[in-house]
Amino acid sequence: MNEDGERFSVEHAAERFRVHLQLAGIDRSELFEDSDERQQVRVHDTRLPFIPVALANGRSETWVADRTRRRSSIMVQR
Known part of the structure; x- marks a missing residue:
């Protein structure tokens, strides 16, 4: 829940999560890779x-x- 007690929307949560990781300076390429061997975080x-x-x-x-x-x-x- 957010500060107002409202539920977070789960729609596109994975994409928002990855954007926030990048904004926080997380640049580990394995987390963002989408291939036959890996899935994005x-x-x-x-x-x-x-x-x-x-x-x-x-x-x-x-x-x-x-x-x-x-x-x-x-x-x-x-």
Whole structure:
């Protein structure tokens, strides 16, 4: 949700994400490559590292669970 409590539009989210990465100075060509061997980076790709990074930075399991909709400590640890 944005600052006004409105849901973000998922329409063209991947394209907007890649544009924002480039605006932030991210220039790793592999992230933007679209070929038989590679797929361009997608917003969904950020899900995997979210939990371990949040926990490593001192966020609680409750904080993580609230944002990921995980219902139990076991699910957060998976």
